[in-house]
Amino acid sequence: MGDGVRPARKPMKDAQEEAGLPPGVWMGRGLPALGLTAGQTVTERQAELLFGEGRHRDADRIKRECLDDGADPETARLATVLGQPVEEIEQRGQVPLLALDFVFRPQARLVVLLALGDDHTRRVIERAHERAIAVTLGWLEEEVAEVRWASGRKRTKAPALVVAKFRHFDNRHGFPLLHDHCLILNRVQRPDGTWGALDTVRRYQHVVAAGTLYTLTMTTEVCEELGLATVPREVTPGPAR
Template identity: 75%
Template sequence: MAFGDGRRPVGQSLKDAQEMAGLPPGKWLGRGLRALGLTEGAEVSERQLELLFGEGRHPDADRIERGLLDDGVDAATARRLTVLGQPIEEIEARRQTPLLGMDFTFRPQASLVVLWALGDATVRRVIERAHERAVAAALRWLEDEVAESRWASGRGRAKTPALVVAAFRHIDNRDGLPLLHEHCLILNRVQRLGADGEPVWGALDTYRLYQNVVAAGTLYTLAMTTEVCETLGLATVPREVTPGLRPVMEIAGVSEDLINWVGVPPPAHRGRPGGAHRPVREGPRPPALRARPSPTGLVGGAGDPAREEDAEAASAAARMVPSASASGDSSNSPPWSTSPLPAPGSG
């Protein structure tokens, strides 16, 4: 999720992979950052990810360990002092799989994706700012109302309103179609006060977090939709997705065809278990992000019915999406081109 779908070539850095994928670097979120010496909004480095989510150690463990070794501490003790909570080696020794992180993904409803994909620069900025604030609101709610630490097989519990989150922005799905969404990788380590009153690191009650996934997603959707509608003067209408279940509130005026254009997999992709990867035609991409180079070329081009269908939908959307800017600047052109661009997208 740090650089999209697929695998990186051996030796390629995370930063290079993100640039090739046309994705921004990840950023740190959450109140728990202070205990680790991290700053909210700062860029997530590859080494920090390896240490925190790969080894369960402090993100600055290399420096800490070197300092301890210089002070004469033995290597095993120096390494142990950089571990947050229970070492993963102890967990694996019990033949259990360590759980160091959980991916909470936030995405707007399809009609907002259409507006973001085909609106002008001002519309995109409004939607992206609303998206960022809605993600922050959902994470704050999880911290304030949900997050708890558990230990001693659940006999010990404590409120822990300070999560550590690595957030990664994606801009399309696995078929290269527009899909603004945020992967929030929540660290399964939080601080609480120990019996001696000193802070100790332990695990989250992950079951409690998963119980509140839908509520967090609903809060995100409500916050984002409200801000976008109030800022752009839009309204919402109910849209039935599954008969008998609560409808989804979509932006009024966005047609079913356009919603399906960004929200429904193409026919050749339906019915595959788990949405299996496949070579796909290139989808459009915002101009502010670097186009993705394709190592294998493109599938589909002139005369491709699927491409022509998407072009027709995009053309119709460009005619109906409201413009929030009257500057006439060239940056107000729709961010998603229907002409071929290199490299498939990710979700």
């Protein structure tokens, strides 16, 4: 929590406030399928269910309604699961992958400008940072994200991700470092409405391109708004070994 360890039994909301951090917010086109909307606060229970158990964010209510309708406990539990149950994955000796953490951070010189600039400068950089994240996540949805099934033999585009975004303002040493952790749920809806896992290999293959798009989008907007300019950096050979 805030790049530190949250004490046991301390509620997430209290820990965020003590660390001086804003609450996480939901992003992504896949939110409506879970009854969420963009900008809503990420609650601790939602995070536990989605990122800890691979279940619907409203699993408690769904399970209770199933039990009230006469379903047995196991059937009621399975009704809340998104995709393959975590228990089945663990029974095969595998570790369930329920989320991917994409971290978006400005270039170092923009971090310094943010830390030393006036209020207007800080607002420009933070707005550009937020828009660059939105642009990059939109590109991942449109061009990269694919859902797989049949043990990976089949796949199709999945332009609707579920993302929990958490903002931090410094690094582990206490130095200024604006950055956002975007937890991308490793569960997306297939065209038939069922849930499956993302093709994570494809995501990692495009991680450099995603970072480049974020940096280009943010830098361009900051330069236009503040009247700055960029210069090409000449890459020189390193020392001979």
